[in-house]
Amino acid sequence: MILDEELDAYRLSGEKVRVVRDGLESNDVVGIVLAWDDEQVLIRRQNRRVVKLDRSYTYQPFSEPRHNPVELDD
Numbered sequence: 001m002i003l004d005e006e007l008d009a010y011r012l013s014g015e016k017v018r019v020v021r022d023g024l025e026s027n028d029v030v031g032i033v034l035a036w037d038d039e040q041v042l043i044r045r046q047n048r049r050v051v052k053l054d055r056s057y058t059y060q061p062f063s064e065p066r067h068n069p070v071e072l073d074d
Contacts, residue, residue: 002055011033016061018066020068031046
């Protein structure tokens with residue numbers, strides 16, 4: 001689970017994040033962090049729609065190469 005400090009750093013910087021939900025890159029969500037609570041994170045996508053995502057997903061800077069969570073489990 002992502003820490004509050006990490007989420008706050010993403011929110012303050014306005015940096016795009018990639019939320020990796022499973023092994024398929026097409027299912028990733030890219031956007032900026034708006035807010036969060038103990039269980040969910042609000043992300044604003046490029047089309048200005050807001051999505052709620054679980055904090056257990058992998059959050060990483062969009063500028064970095066994608067890390068596949070399926071490969072990490074092996």
